[in-house]
Amino acid sequence: MTRMQPMSKNERRTQTSRIVGTMTIAVGLLLSFTGAPVLAGLLVLIGVGLRIEAAVTAGR
Helix, strand or coil, rough: CCCCCCCHHHHHHHHHHHHHHHHHHHHHHHHCCCCHHHHHHHHHHHHHEEEHHHHHHHHC
């Protein structure tokens, strides 16, 4: 059995940003069905921004 290497601070930050971005997109899409389009759109945009930030940070 292989041991997992500890993640660096940047890797943890990138992974957290990716997870929060995905959850924010999902919540925004669910809210779009309830009749709160402004809040839903804002959440989706924030989620996409977090995912883009994670992708850019992971490339370094």
